Amino acid sequence: MAYGYWRAGRQGEAAEFELFFRRCPFQGGFAVAAGLAQVLAFLRAFRFAPTDIEYLESVLPITTEKAFFDYLRVVDASEVSVSSVPEGSVVFSRVPILQVKGPLLVVQLVETTLLCLVNYASLVATNAARFRLTAGPDKKLMEMGLRRAQGPDGGLSASKYSYMGGFDFTSNVLAGKLYGIPVRGTVAHSYVSSFTSLAEVNPRVLQPLCGGEPVDFPSRVEAWLSKVCQLLQAPLERVNRGERAAFVSYAITFPHNFQGLVDTYCVMRSGIPNFCAVALALNELGYRAIGVRLDSGDLARQSVEIRQVFRTCSAHFQVPWFERVPIAVSNDVSEWSLEELVQEGNEIDMIGVGTHLVTCPLQPSLGCVYKLVNVNGCPRLKVTEDEEKTTIPGSKVVYRLWDDAGFPCMDLMALEEESPPKAGKEVEFWLLGRTKETGKITPTAVEILHRLYLKDGQVCQALPSLEEIKKHAQASLSKLNPAHKRLQDPEAYQVTVTQKLHALFTDLQRDSQ
Amino acid sequence: MAYGYWRAGRQGEAAEFELFFRRCPFQGGFAVAAGLAQVLAFLRAFRFAPTDIEYLESVLPITTEKAFFDYLRVVDASEVSVSSVPEGSVVFSRVPILQVKGPLLVVQLVETTLLCLVNYASLVATNAARFRLTAGPDKKLMEMGLRRAQGPDGGLSASKYSYMGGFDFTSNVLAGKLYGIPVRGTVAHSYVSSFTSLAEVNPRVLQPLCGGEPVDFPSRVEAWLSKVCQLLQAPLERVNRGERAAFVSYAITFPHNFQGLVDTYCVMRSGIPNFCAVALALNELGYRAIGVRLDSGDLARQSVEIRQVFRTCSAHFQVPWFERVPIAVSNDVSEWSLEELVQEGNEIDMIGVGTHLVTCPLQPSLGCVYKLVNVNGCPRLKVTEDEEKTTIPGSKVVYRLWDDAGFPCMDLMALEEESPPKAGKEVEFWLLGRTKETGKITPTAVEILHRLYLKDGQVCQALPSLEEIKKHAQASLSKLNPAHKRLQDPEAYQVTVTQKLHALFTDLQRDSQ
Numbered sequence A, B: 001m002a003y004g005y006w007r008a009g010r011q012g013e014a015a016e017f018e019l020f021f022r023r024c025p026f027q028g029g030f031a032v033a034a035g036l037a038q039v040l041a042f043l044r045a046f047r048f049a050p051t052d053i054e055y056l057e058s059v060l061p062i063t064t065e066k067a068f069f070d071y072l073r074v075v076d077a078s079e080v081s082v083s084s085v086p087e088g089s090v091v092f093s094r095v096p097i098l099q100v101k102g103p104l105l106v107v108q109l110v111e112t113t114l115l116c117l118v119n120y121a122s123l124v125a126t127n128a129a130r131f132r133l134t135a136g137p138d139k140k141l142m143e144m145g146l147r148r149a150q151g152p153d154g155g156l157s158a159s160k161y162s163y164m165g166g167f168d169f170t171s172n173v174l175a176g177k178l179y180g181i182p183v184r185g186t187v188a189h190s191y192v193s194s195f196t197s198l199a200e201v202n203p204r205v206l207q208p209l210c211g212g213e214p215v216d217f218p219s220r221v222e223a224w225l226s227k228v229c230q231l232l233q234a235p236l237e238r239v240n241r242g243e244r245a246a247f248v249s250y251a252i253t254f255p256h257n258f259q260g261l262v263d264t265y266c267v268m269r270s271g272i273p274n275f276c277a278v279a280l281a282l283n284e285l286g287y288r289a290i291g292v293r294l295d296s297g298d299l300a301r302q303s304v305e306i307r308q309v310f311r312t313c314s315a316h317f318q319v320p321w322f323e324r325v326p327i328a329v330s331n332d333v334s335e336w337s338l339e340e341l342v343q344e345g346n347e348i349d350m351i352g353v354g355t356h357l358v359t360c361p362l363q364p365s366l367g368c369v370y371k372l373v374n375v376n377g378c379p380r381l382k383v384t385e386d387e388e389k390t391t392i393p394g395s396k397v398v399y400r401l402w403d404d405a406g407f408p409c410m411d412l413m414a415l416e417e418e419s420p421p422k423a424g425k426e427v428e429f430w431l432l433g434r435t436k437e438t439g440k441i442t443p444t445a446v447e448i449l450h451r452l453y454l455k456d457g458q459v460c461q462a463l464p465s466l467e468e469i470k471k472h473a474q475a476s477l478s479k480l481n482p483a484h485k486r487l488q489d490p491e492a493y494q495v496t497v498t499q500k501l502h503a504l505f506t507d508l509q510r511d512s513q
Helices: A001-009 A036-046 A050-059 A066-074 A105-109 A112-133 A149-167 A173-179 A189-193 A218-233 A241-253 A266-282 A301-314 A320-326 A336-345 A466-479 A499-511 B002-007 B036-044 B051-057 B066-074 B105-109 B111-135 B152-163 B173-179 B189-193 B217-232 B243-254 B267-284 B299-316 B320-324 B334-342 B467-479 B499-513
Strands: A013-022 A080-082 A098-105 A140-143 A260-263 A292-295 A327-329 A352-353 A368-375 A396-402 A408-415 A428-431 A438-441 A445-448 A452-455 A495-496 B014-021 B083-084 B098-101 B140-142 B260-261 B292-293 B327-329 B350-353 B367-376 B396-402 B406-415 B427-431 B438-441 B444-447 B451-455 B492-498
Touching: A001 A066, A001 A105, A001 B243, A013 A105, A013 A112, A013 B098, A036 A080, A036 A112, A036 A452, A050 A066, A050 A445, A050 B173, A098 A105, A098 A112, A105 A112, A105 B051, A112 A140, A112 A149, A112 A336, A112 A466, A112 B152, A140 A149, A149 A173, A149 A466, A149 B111, A149 B152, A173 B051, A189 A260, A189 B367, A218 A241, A218 A266, A218 A301, A241 A260, A241 B002, A260 A266, A260 B105, A266 A292, A266 A301, A266 A320, A292 A301, A301 A320, A301 A327, A301 A336, A336 A352, A368 B189, A396 B036, A408 A428, A408 A499, A428 A499, A495 A499, B002 B066, B002 B105, B014 B111, B014 B320, B036 B083, B036 B111, B036 B451, B051 B066, B098 B105, B098 B111, B105 B111, B111 B140, B111 B152, B111 B334, B111 B367, B111 B467, B140 B152, B152 B173, B152 B467, B189 B243, B189 B260, B217 B243, B217 B267, B243 B260, B243 B267, B260 B267, B267 B292, B267 B299, B267 B320, B292 B299, B299 B320, B299 B327, B299 B334, B334 B350, B406 B427, B406 B499, B427 B499
Parallel strands: A140 A352, A260 A292, A292 A327, A327 A352, A408 A495, B140 B350, B260 B292, B292 B327, B327 B350, B406 B492
Antiparallel strands: A013 A098, A013 A368, A080 A098, A080 A452, A396 A408, A396 A445, A428 A438, A428 A495, B014 B098, B014 B367, B083 B098, B083 B451, B396 B406, B396 B444, B427 B438, B427 B492
């Protein structure tokens, strides 16, 4: 395609593309736009390496003119400009996320990369936002999907954009290092099952927090286990010794950060008594355990049972903080199972989500497209037999209109040359699609949706940090009418066009037939 | 976890992990194992960079001993050994894909990376294999999923492992450069809609293949269009001029490789007449068009209609090859829609698959796990409340047994110390799970499933090329009994254990309770 443009001398024609999706993901009412910073970084660095040119020479027809490769050697994005919604903004179907202007050949060449960088980023940020909406603001959410992602880079994208969409932590240590995302993790079942008895624990001593003689920790734990088993009426011989050794070893290693993975063996007969014994022995030395983690079975029910045990121990042994020991869970948690957990009632403090977050099984791709809307100042249209695949022509400004309840209520697309709608002034709009439906609205506020981020290849706007984008995403979501935020059967947010844009669309559609 | 092992002085204990999945993906009967070459490359290069250590120092508790970081500075996989099924082999649930032996701390540290490298690779290779089985051996399959993948690296993995699983081409040019996969592509709709009239075509002349005076190509096309429209009884004024300009320009640029994207406007009234006119004008100059591409609507029905037009033109204009012009399609093709296409009857030669190939929406993650089976020569077991999550303990050898119909019929897991089953000799087996079911089988051939690929950090086996792995995958699949290859409701392939392994499992299960 590039060679076609070049050979026709059209490489430098002024063109504009829009990147947008046609339907909100997950049958929801919104998406969170993400990927902008990576798009800008890609465009700034866009060049063909000498080995790229060599490869292209080897695969293009031998009739391809040498001068074309000379041209490719110097091509870059120095004449490309990009307008975008701020990263983390709530966006809706058909509204451009990116508006990309520049020489026809260049802006065409970057199509697939821009789609790749925005599609998955926005999909997983939206998915994370939905998990956050389902979990509510108080529960901690941890992303732990690296093992199920599309390779190491897919895993990093998942960590970054899950955090952007509303998660608190990641288990991906490299994402912690590269992006500053708080990392969390516990031990694996294999750590627990790698121990068989307390004889393997080494070192055995632990110094009390406030100083003093180090104590033989395993024997303290054994003493506490007897008391705990008596209190809970749990048979001592059913409490697994290897698991206890693993907990003791971990507690000696991280006395300030002891967390017990309690389901390697039986949770209520082994994991919980072992955890309580170790945590109470730690408490005696001045340390507080940071929690338990459950990775199988009925998470809500077990969390309630475990909380009951913690309350019993707290009261009986007079350790007030013990009743609030955080309970973390993981086990293939999905949006649905999370909703069930929330409705059922539970005592869970932190939820780890992996597969269902990073692979987005409810809809594993966002389906963004990148469509030509203008060449040489002339609006362009693609009309196909699928009405949904028809594009909206012309260089546009998009206005977000606010209603008197204080919510954004409509995105209105206008041609660049039109004068903007004004707050308090009635404006006419056309609905998208084949209908001839029109309406009028008087917005209480009008916001221009896009900002210019890249001007002739140079970033011309300070880019926010990941932390700031995450805050913007939550703020953007919190402003949205709850009717559009419902995860099932949301009310569709209105996306409309002005009379002029509608007329242009109709004219071009007629001309193309 | 690593610090826990290190502080307990256990970092060097001899440990063994197995990497396997619990259920075949897509409710199918098999998977194609992939990712081994990347696993080996990762292990050979496994080191912590100084900045990694700095980062870890910043996030681990301040009580962490300095000596631990000194240890991490020198840790590598030089004592790690890996056995694996050859990459591209057909594998079944519960059978290890990888067996990883080495110092406890190191083989534990690499867990997530190995899972990440094998999980998606095997998933998408399996998905590609299913598309190949559905399409049959003759249709060409092209991967075109980059825009919907998890970032650029996810897209590269998708291209590589789709090719391994049975695809012919990729649209990902970098995958072509890096892996030598044949690349294919056509123009986008935006290329077509960027043209409005033949006046934009430049250069306009094309030299006949056998030499001679260059001709004004657009006027030749206009002449052919009149003839084509007359033959097809298509109204000339409905045939889009911009589309024709795009086709003409493309044909002049790539006279040997002209392919028409025929659905930017109306397929039968515009795209096809324009294509035929350009292709027949090319034919007159000695060139053959390479095909059409359809990207919307009912692909099977349209392909039949288009073929009919090609036959009509072929007969009327006496151009024999024209009736066989290849028809390529794309439009969100899924396994189901492909099956429908195949059953419905169609005239399609090449199918492009993107989203449904790379994101695997039928099951977007394979769910491989990495489980400890041995420490210090002692077999280890994880017993949980989910029976399916229970592991099979001990260092094993896996034998693939063949039946007298010439198919592999059972994978039998045995302890390392057991003597191997022999062809023609009866062998007893136990089914996996809680059942006490046993049986006997007399295999006609016995194959050891795993090979040693990494010995003490060194690759000790010549690694096949991507092309060879692709061939091995097709060979491995072709040997499989069709009953296991059925995409819906396949017969489950038997995975069993020997009496000794079963006894060990039962003993350890009892001990843990």
